[in-house]
Amino acid sequence: xxxxxxxxxxxxxxxxxxxxxxxxxxxxxxxxxxxxxxxxxxxxxxxxxxxxxxxxxxxxxxxxxxxxxxxxxxxxxxxxxxxxxxxxxxxxxxxxxxxxxxxxxxxxxxxxxxxxxxxxxxxxxxxxxxxxxxxxxxxxxxxxxxxxxxxxxxxxxxxxxxxxxxxxxxxxxxxxxxxxxxxxxxxxxxxxxxxxxxxxxxxxxxxxxxxxxxxxxxxxxxxxxxxxxxxxxxxxxxxxxxxxxxxxxxxxxxxxxxxxxxxxxxxxxxxxxxxxxxxxxxxxxxx
Numbered sequence: 001x002x003x004x005x006x007x008x009x010x011x012x013x014x015x016x017x018x019x020x021x022x023x024x025x026x027x028x029x030x031x032x033x034x035x036x037x038x039x040x041x042x043x044x045x046x047x048x049x050x051x052x053x054x055x056x057x058x059x060x061x062x063x064x065x066x067x068x069x070x071x072x073x074x075x076x077x078x079x080x081x082x083x084x085x086x087x088x089x090x091x092x093x094x095x096x097x098x099x100x101x102x103x104x105x106x107x108x109x110x111x112x113x114x115x116x117x118x119x120x121x122x123x124x125x126x127x128x129x130x131x132x133x134x135x136x137x138x139x140x141x142x143x144x145x146x147x148x149x150x151x152x153x154x155x156x157x158x159x160x161x162x163x164x165x166x167x168x169x170x171x172x173x174x175x176x177x178x179x180x181x182x183x184x185x186x187x188x189x190x191x192x193x194x195x196x197x198x199x200x201x202x203x204x205x206x207x208x209x210x211x212x213x214x215x216x217x218x219x220x221x222x223x224x225x226x227x228x229x230x231x232x233x234x235x236x237x238x239x240x241x242x243x244x245x246x247x248x249x250x251x252x253x254x255x256x257x258x259x260x261x262x263x264x265x266x267x268x269x270x271x272x273x274x275x276x277x278x279x280x281x282x283x284x285x286x287x
Contacts, residue, residue: 009054015069020046025146027220034212071104104129131170135187157195173207180244199264205250206243
């Protein structure tokens with residue numbers, strides 16, 4: 001872990017990353033790709049030590065309330081958050097200035113901040129996004145070794161439901177020849193239905209591989225799935241988009257389940273929901 005002073009904190013789309021890098025150890029992580037310009041080891045977390053000052057300045061200068069996003073590139077609830085609590089302190093600012101929040105994680109550490117999530121949701125809008133990829137717990141511990149399992153994430157979604165906090169699940173990535181099975185997709189979708197999620201983001205049944213994350217992924221295949229690297233090479237070569245041979249069948253299950261249970265599932269609808277600041281607040285602020 002090392003500390004740096006950032007020049008800014010919010011992107012043009014009002015997203016932020018307090019940290020750079022990750023300690024979850026997921027074998028498929030796209031954020032490892034060289035195109036993101038990491039100049040340090042991925043597990044050597046870069047901490048934006050002036051994040052709070054930058055965020056408060058940005059929130060105070062905004063003319064209109066909006067949704068603030070975090071977690072798209074680096075999980076805001078990594079192990080270092082236990083010590084640093086930068087995510088919590090940023091949520092305190094978002095709550096104080098009455099902005100909305102769209103936060104994405106794989107970790108049940110988010111429940112530590114349930115009080116703030118509830119407060120933000122009461123004043124504006126809070127949406128928690130949880131990544132679910134692997135229903136089988138033993139396989140999940142191989143693919144996502146240093147973070148809570150899918151069952152624990154499902155339990156987190158249930159607690160959020162009980163506290164009236166809307167949730168969206170990222171059903172991504174799905175790894176060909178590993179978790180691209182009917183049983184896996186149906187298990188995850190059952191969790192989503194039981195947790196009453198508002199939406200599920202799915203970019204297709206597959207994954208992406210490019211320089212940086214490809215090498216890390218293949219090394220993990222050699223450790224845990226001997227021989228599978230060759231199957232990937234033979235099937236996909238050096239393709240960026242790696243689509244499961246079961247894509248059509250699994251997408252049919254995904255779409256029919258979402259339609260049956262009234263779950264948002266198109267990318268446009270889900271992203272529009274995540275970015276939409278509630279009208280009720282905008283109307284109240286006029287008076």
